[in-house]
Amino acid sequence: MRTSSLAEPGVPGPDSDPDGDSPQAGPARRRPGRPTLSNEQLLDKALDLFLEKGFDGTSIDAITAAAGMAKRTVYARYGDKTTLFKAALGRAIEEWIVPIDRLRAEETDDFEQTLLRIGAILVANVLSPAGLRLLRLTNAESVRMPEISIANVQLGTGPTLAYLADLFRRRLGGPDGVMADADEAATAFLNIVVGGQASNAAWGMPMDPQATDRHIRYSVRILLHGLLDREAVERGADDQRLRRLLDETMVQLDEARARLTQAARLARE
Incomplete structure (x- = not known):
């Protein structure tokens, strides 16, 4: 251990x-055995x-x-x-905390299904009796001892965020695996999919398993398709810039043809 x-x-x-307790002087007294x-x-x-x-x-x-x-x-x-x-x-x-290897074992070719599986594991972990007791205890004492929250992030949240960011880069990044906002996507996943359920449970709200499952599915769908739509919007913006560039080029070509025509006419005269 x-x-x-x-x-x-x-x-x-x-x-x-x-x-007000203090160590007792003298040899420790223990019952035999x-x-x-x-x-x-x-x-x-x-x-x-x-x-x-x-x-x-x-x-x-x-x-x-x-x-x-x-x-x-x-x-x-x-x-x-x-x-x-x-x-x-x-x-x-x-x-x-959930070991990263366990999360990695849930990866499939279907990225949405992968996120659903990972989200279900993380939500179940935080809603477990041990998770809720720890959440309430750390929330109660973190104001007096902020190092508790720091340690919680270092031990659990930090590695999970790093894994999720890498997952987003691998699945949504370009050919070279670059995704500029992968860290923000990982944070959004934890906040949207897991954080809301954790906060509600910590405040004593009853958690219905079917409602929790619907929340996970709805949140994953919104997050994933929001990221994919963002890429489509970016591609659309690139297309618009390309069309503007082509239009400007055609205007310049028309102007160049007009000048060439005028120069040829002047040469014949």
Whole structure:
């Protein structure tokens, strides 16, 4: 299992523990035979409490009680509650995000079908119980800890956007794979197809599976055909410029013929 990049075990955070808890001096007291949880198990226990009660409502005492672990051990690993919170959240994000290989495996020759499949996976992931709990928790705490949102983008949104931009370049770019607004298209896909559903669910709106499926299909169709129509409009603009150039050239040729005719007449005289 991976250790979260939001915090390193054993490194105290910059904030003091909001609970007023502090490491206990002297040797740690443990009941004989009590097992020591792995670091991943501790983070999972902590996250459950943070998700249930929020950051302020969760104490180190509650975490150690749920984990069956001495407070001294928790402090030795993380130093304070803030650092433990970031580590637990980072681990949860890493476990929750959709691997790019899974998205890539959904690609087909039909580009619209590809986008529908990818959209369905991303929407289902964000609407899952784990996704909604993480979304609500990060939204609640990101104002106080903006680094949470930054980490979320770095771990999940950033790689997904990069993959989508590459997908648009490969499917809609020219022969050399160039598509100037591929990054904007990727962002629009996440915002239109996934973001609206995530926001509605985070605010507690009931999500009907059939309505969600219709939303995905409608949004993909609008986005894809909007991009294709944009290319048609650009081609149309190029055609108009070409016609104007041809018209100007014909006028210039007519003028040149008139001058040649006049010069020939003058030469005969």
